């Protein structure tokens with residue numbers, strides 16, 4: 342296997358290829374600002390530890406109004422930028438269309454728009470927010486195979502033409518509301534090697550694609566190619582190669598129905614940057630890139646819909662321990678059973694399952710708390726004191742499902758101390774609710790890459 346893993350210093354050669362000129366950047370910025378007419382939050386250039394410290398230092402427990410003890414995120418836009426460069430370096434042929442449902446943060450979106458990425462949208466609101474940034478409708482794929490009528494009309498009115506389908510009813514709908522659409526047939530692939538099995542809901546089995554192509558042809562619709570999604574949180578890089586082979590079969594089949602396909606969409610499911618063992622982005626690229634090149638000529642435009650890949654590692658969440666319960670054990674039990682493995686404390690923090698940690702339920706994530714402030718000492722990325730047995734960590738709502746970690750190894754924490762969670766950028770804040778009156782955690786922005794400043 343070829344080693345195509347990137348060294349940090351290799352990134353330096355790439356910006357010239359991918360970075361628009363300063364004039365282009367400034368023009369896009371003016372256009373976007375006119376469209377939005379909002380003041381942007383400040384993007385700092387401090388390292389994450391200093392961002393955390395500065396925010397915590399602004400916390401004065403004597404001040405009543407500020408709510409400076411709320412949980413908050415530090416977003417490192419430099420991480421998003423590096424992921425983009427890495428994509429361009431390892432999969433140069435494949436155009437990334439960011440799956441915005443993963444994290445539609447306005448700053449992330451603007452950075453990616455400015456870098457020239459496209460967008461995978463699933464609803465009218467998502468399309469609208471991308472168009473509002475001044476992004477051309479040709480840089481949007483409406484990648485939801487089952488769409489609401491009025492949303493299809495909206496796409497038509499706004500000249501968003503690329504959209505996916507996987508059933509015949511959708512073709513009739515599109516014929517009625519958007520007859521000039523450029524249709525992409527989403528096929529079913531093997532998603533058994535993924536945490537989120539999207540095949541349960543979407544994708545045409547290969548024994549139905551003939552019928553769908555025949556229907557499209559009868560309706561006079563323009564089908565341009567194939568898409569798939571190996572499943573979110575995919576843990577087998579081979580799934581991508583197998584899916585591309587399936588797509589090739591449908592390309593060949595399409596010719597029987599008079600279609601000359603020239604578009605392939607390899608979907609999402611790419612691992613985030615913090616994944617360094619098992620399936621890594623390098624491994625996926627090593628399989629995907631050559632397979633695509635071997636099976637599809639240069640006339641075929643290839644795009645992908647990465648979501649977590651771009652943002653997973655870019656967000657760090659800081660939360661305060663707002664309450665603590667010491668578990669009092671029955672004396673008899675304490676003398677008989679081995680207590681070393683059962684939690685001795687319950688910590689309650691100010692973001693939970695109904696907020697950022699919905700990823701535990703919806704995205705099968707395991708969120709590991711780390712100590713940020715204890716005994717007034719700042720311990721980000723430091724090895725802290727001996728763990729004090731086990732503890733469970735809970736969110737702030739009154740629901741018992743609101744458990745973040747049933748068993749964590751932590752030192753003894755006091756109310757008012759802080760915990761942090763890394764890699765909280767994907768499928769977290771986007772689905773956070775305000776259940777029980779708790780606000781979504783605020784986001785502070787920084788960048789570990791200077792170039793990012795040019796894009797705002």
Ligand SMILES: *Cc1c(COP(=O)(O)O)cnc(C)c1O
Nearest residue numbers: 440573609610611646647648649
């Ligand atoms: C959710 C989704 C994605 C993004 O998936 P990731 O695993 O975050 O990369 C891409 N395409 C479609 C159609 C999706 O529904």
